[in-house]
Amino acid sequence: MTRNLHGQVVEEIGSAIVGGKLHPGDPLPGEAQLAAQMEVSRTILREALKVLAAKGLIETRQKTGMRVRDPRFWNHLDPDVLTWRCAAMPTEDFVGKLVEMREIIEPAACMAAARRRDPEQLAAIGEALDAMEESADLDAWAEADLRFHEAVLAATNNELLSSLFSVIETALATFFVMSARSAKNFKYALPHHRAVYEAIRRRRPNEAAQAMRTMIDDSRANMRKGRKK
Structure with a gap:
């Protein structure tokens, strides 16, 4: 129960900061007042505040107390911070940054996968592609889409690249759902x-990278059209 309360406090304050209800420089109430407002013990509150400070969201200064930090100090790749940011209506600026992140990471990952993938890894990419084709609704599509991109990163056989998936999974899921919703057919x-899969299957790194760039460019264009409607 204590752990649940601790998590609830982190969630409530963290989402308020990242979602814009609390602004950079805003003071938080004193410890006693905040604990009373949230109906938790001061011990639980202190632990939650330590977590939020570690995520870069708040800081404590002598005399001025606890304050919300500027977004440039946030740990933007923290899974909770990404979740809170994606739960709020993603801004056009944030979507642009997601696209840029994909442009930097995924074409290079496709090149590495085309060079290094083994039969089992190729099969995993193919199974995700089949699941996308068979998906009956947007949720099933988004889940299979995530599996596809995770399988491509795994096929690089670079543990640093494949570990990125667990960090950016929430952001990618948000991007894929937004992109699919913007289209007439998800x-x-x-x-x-399929073009990415075929290039990786044929071990053609440049074609794989270009296919991924085309996919990302098309997603960006599709989302822009959706925002203009």
Whole structure:
């Protein structure tokens, strides 16, 4: 129960900060007042505040007390911070940064996967592609889409690259759902995924990278159209 209360406090304050209800420089109430407001013990509150400070969201200064930190100090790759940011309506600026992140990471990952993948890793990419094709709704599509991109990163056989998936999973899931919702048919990107798979299967690194760039460019264009509607 204590752990649940601790998590609830982290969630409530963290989402308020990242979601914009609390602004950079805003003071938080004193420890006693905040604990009373949240109906938790001061011990639980202190532990939650330590977690939020470790995420870069708050800081404590002598005389001025606890304050919300500027976003440039936030740990933007922290899974909770990403979740809170994606739960709030993602801004066009944030979506642009997601696209840029994908442009930097995924074409290079496709090149590495085309060079190094083994039969089992190729099969995992193919199974995710099949699941995308068979998906009956947006949720099933998004889940299979995530599996596809996770399998590509795993096929690089670079543990640093493949470990990135657990960090950016929430952001990618948000991006894929937003992109699919913007299209008339949520399976519109299936041919792009198939092109990536085929290039990796044929061990053609440059083609794999270009297929991924085309996929990302098309997603960006599709989302822009959706925002103009």
